[in-house]
Amino acid sequence: MSASGLPKTAAVLGPDGLQALIAALAARGMEVIGPVERDGAIVLDRIAGIADLPAGRTDRQEAGSYRLADRDDGALFGYAVGPQSWKRFLHRPVETLFRVRRIGQELAFEPPRETPPRTAFLGVRACELAAIAIQDRVLLGGAYVNTEYAARRAQTFLVAVNCGDPAATCFCTSHDTGPRAHSGYDVALTELLVDGRHEFLAEPGSDSGAALLAYLPTRPATAADWAAAAAVAARAAANMHRRMPSEGLKETLQAHPEHPRWEDVGQRCLACANCTMVCPTCFCTTIEDHSELDGLGAERVRRWDSCFAGDFSYVHGGAVRTQTRSRYRQWMTHKLAHWWDQYGTSGCVGCGRCIAWCPVGIDIAAEAAAFVESSKREEDAHGIA
């Protein structure tokens, strides 16, 4: 029994139950955001009901390529993660921090923040829950709290969906962040398509999640439902073939800042910054000040920045990282190595976005593997243990 006295037992709902779930969230004053098909991809946007979900659609993802395709089982969540992550709703791409007006000799500061609307995210994958937990740690966990993120995060209700059909770019099993959600959600759904039935196993993860489920048309979950859900997760894990090396990766990356592999990848990389923009854990921003023509008004804006941009490492006199190889090294060593020292976790959750959405298909998992492999060869050759 939970603190509220509600039983935290799983329930099973049909498509009408899912429709009722969306309606119930809306009735509680929440804006519901979920997956929708647009411009040849599955993106995240406002949804009014299950009719907005990409029914019977799936994705085929490879390094540098993403295509939608049909599937014949009518699944509502039969695809992996798309180009956008939930980062764009919590840690927004562009955010006005304050506006200021000069009135006579006085400066009047106007914080633009009202309380953000209550928002429900529907269809959050396990890797994305892990990414949100990482951003919570980075943006809320230290001495300097990102107040805009904090305000939005406090208003967020998370409906997870366990993955049944990972993309070829996925590798959450390497980081133990999926394909099944273990924590950090209010409700977790597993889509069950067995024997011609279309249902969802719904597990509450919080008191408010349990309260919501109690309100919906459901039936109790049986042992067969649990077995079907376990089979979905097992199939997803078995279909995931990409791997990020873990053994010795941090130490190897940190020990070889001048490894020739950096130049090699630097030759292939465009320094376009797409990887950092799509990564659900990348959090870097810059601050821009704008003023109005009349000299009476100004505003301060925060926007996503990237370690691939030259201006990112600009200090008086010039940029520190002028070469693409040093920018790629910064991104990869921070994400996969220094992040451990800084936050006690890897900065990668294995979502595969940076692989699919790199216009030239640079693959962070393959780069890491090649790096470990060639450093090992080098050490063997030099007799280093």
Place this chain on the structure above:
Amino acid sequence: MARPRLAVIKFASCDGCQLSLLDCEDELLAVAGAVEIANFPEASRAVHPGPYDVTLVEGSITTEHDAARIRAVRDETAVLITIGACATSGGIQALRNFADVGEMVRAVYARPDFISTLATSTPISAHVKVDYELRGCPIDKGQLLELVSALLAGRRPVLPSHSVCVECKLASRVCVMVAHGTPCLGPVTHAGCGALCPGYHRGCYGCFGPAETTNTATLAAQWQALGASRRDIHRAFRTFNAASEPFCREADAHG
């Protein structure tokens, strides 16, 4: 404090960038309130002599006469800003740099002997010191207003030199290269347009010229993997910023 005196001077160009200034309908009164428009023939017949505090220069240098005129413009202004691809990199007319101008003149004009022109179209920076450059064919009016208001406030203008891809992602666009297989110049192109073309399912045309870091060779190889021919690649790099060094080099490699 007296309002800064502004001049807008034209060289070889189509006037599109000056039109972007006139296109600032909502902000035009504020601009006119903040600066004294002393010399802007496209907007007003009242032309007041220099010196000026700020001069916006449109167009490239294609004649001996203009090469002398830009030096006089520089002498008359405190701050010189080039607006658009012509003034910043030589413009579409820099295609002459890769051809025989005499032949072109004979093909186009009934009396070629009346035409006195240089063999090349060159950016303003090849002739005089430039203080700020606004990219684009045409420029983005938001960037123009940003630069003018920054100068008025004495602050640094916000004109990032990263790729169009960053703007594309900030605007939540779906990448046309990855999701549709459409060749796009965004990864090597300077930001400023807000990723306009990808928003209409088109690849970026490179109007804003090279970004701060450009790996055109790797991008060209990916274009080829997507089915673009050598000629497609040559032509894509040989447009409004044909004479900018990275684009010129890549076009040559596929010539």
